[in-house]
Amino acid sequence: MTYHILHVDDEKEIIKLLKMYLKSEEVTHYEAANGREALAILAVQKIDLLIVDIMMPEIDGFELIRTVRKTNNLPILVISARVEASDRIFGLEIGADDYLTKPFDPHEAIARVKALLRRYHSLGVSNEARNVRLHVGSLELDTHACTAYISGRAIELTAVEFRVLKLLMEQPGRVFTKEQIYEHGWQDPLVGDNNVRVMMSKLREKIGADRIKTIRGLGYRLEGSHETT
Template identity: 45%
Template sequence: MKTILIIDDEAEIRELLTIYLTNHGYTVLEAGNGKEALSVWQEEQVDLVIADIMMPEMDGFELLKQLRQESQIPFLFISAKSDDMDKIAGLQLGADDYVGKPFNPLEVVSRVQALFRRIDAFARQEREDQDVLEIGDVKLDLSSCLLYKSGVAKELTSYEFKILALLMGHAGRVFTKAHIYERVWGEDYIGDDNLIMVYISKLREKLEDNPRKPAYLITIRGLGYRFEKG
């Protein structure tokens, strides 16, 4: 359940928004000005801020400046100030959206839902990016341990996967056979070059269009292997 902090010196505005946001499943906290809001912020877990601009003690602009020093929390301004320069100023300070007063409370709810959808989508994409290594038409799914070549899934053995994850995760870097062995097998290298060569050959069969002329898994003579950056 997401928690929203509403900051406005008009109690009626806070009450109205609280009713609508609560009815849509949100937990709501309230503050009457920016200074009071900072106290709430320090004590509570807040997922989104809705704030007026013109408030006593500390206005919305100053509140946003202080919050942005330590957080990128979603921030929505609601304000009776209709000057476009005020809207621009708020957005340039780091606000994510702006709604003018008087407003339809359902519009505010919709804006809040849209902000959360964008944040959730971005977070999902970041997680997916962390779970996938992709170079050219070669994609390695780190969660399923599957290799995809031009969209076609190819099974990998555990050691094939570990070697490919190492090389793709450090694309452009040359790894000696000793480095690969010690990182993948977790043991001191005993000079068995054939073992690494066999696995490299198997990987090339799965990811190269022409294994005899590899475009991705490159041999650096006298040194080791490198996965091309693409």
Template identity: 80%
Template sequence: MAYNILHVDDEKEIIKLLKMYLKSEEINHFEAYNGREALTILAEKEIDLLIVDIMMPEIDGFQLIRQVRKTKNLPILVISARITASDRIFGLEIGADDYLTKPFDPNEAIARIKALLRRYHQLGLSATAKNESLQVGQLRLDVPACTAYVEGCPISLTAVEFRVLKLLMEQPGRVFTKEQIYEYGWQDPLAGDNNVRVMMSKLRDKIGNQRIKTIRGLGYRLEVAHGET
């Protein structure tokens, strides 16, 4: 299966470099040089992964991520020179899945791209019939479609949020440690406590604060909201 990747960056040499390294992979590479061009391509093509720079003309990377997250659940990799701690946290809050700082090693970029594609698409394509849909109270997760519903209304999730919500919904009431959550969500033991905290805050905002309970000193668990059956 060939994946479609859209790389958005106003530095044409960066796009050219990554495109060269992607030649040996089963990947179709689309390119845009600002956020407005990217939105046009996203509306016309089935894109499997989005690579975004932050500092771009017309529509910057943060604005683009916000726009994309209104309608799409594809994985988003930020490759940018602007990676302060506050930028990284803000990017995660609005929907980025991973970060890479310029200048970067192209081989590392390829590894991250392949990992995001593998994790994201295998979640949907490898789901068994048994786990096609998870239901906890008025919260439902359609696993093949990678879509969550709260009281029947669809909500947009990042790839990490989807994985973590799936983990919690498979065993409601069980306490998962921060280590277990970031290892499952990011599949990376270096994701860190702060990433977990930021992601959990965003997930609470989306599904309802009362559905995720913090167990001080231990971790998090999913609960059925009061009054739900």
């Protein structure tokens, strides 16, 4: 399978570097120097993964992520010189799936790209023959379409949010630790407390704060009872 990756950065050398390291992969590489150019490409081309810088002219990376997330849940990797924790948290809050700071190791960047593609595009594979729907009260999760519903109203989820919500809905009432949630959502044993906190906050905004209970010192659990159709 050939993946289509769009890299948005006004530093041409950064784009050239990652393009070189991606040469051996089955990738079609698209380039944009700012958010406006990126949106023009996204309007006509199916993109499997977006790599975004933050500080760019025309439309910056944060605004680009916000705009993309209104209609698309493709994986987004931020690679930026903005290293403050507040910038990383904000990027994740508005919809980025991962955040890497400059300067960076190209091998690590490629590993993160591969991980995001693997996670995102494997979401519905095991359920291709059977469209499984999980129900907890009025909350419903279509595991084939990777979409949640509350009383029939569709809610778009990022890839990480989908995996975590699926985990919680499969065993409502069970307490999952931050470590378990991070490993399941990001498929990585490295625990990022800020990532978990930000993602759970966004998930609560989408499905209702009262549905996910924080168990102090332990983790999180989904309230309600479970059924599958």
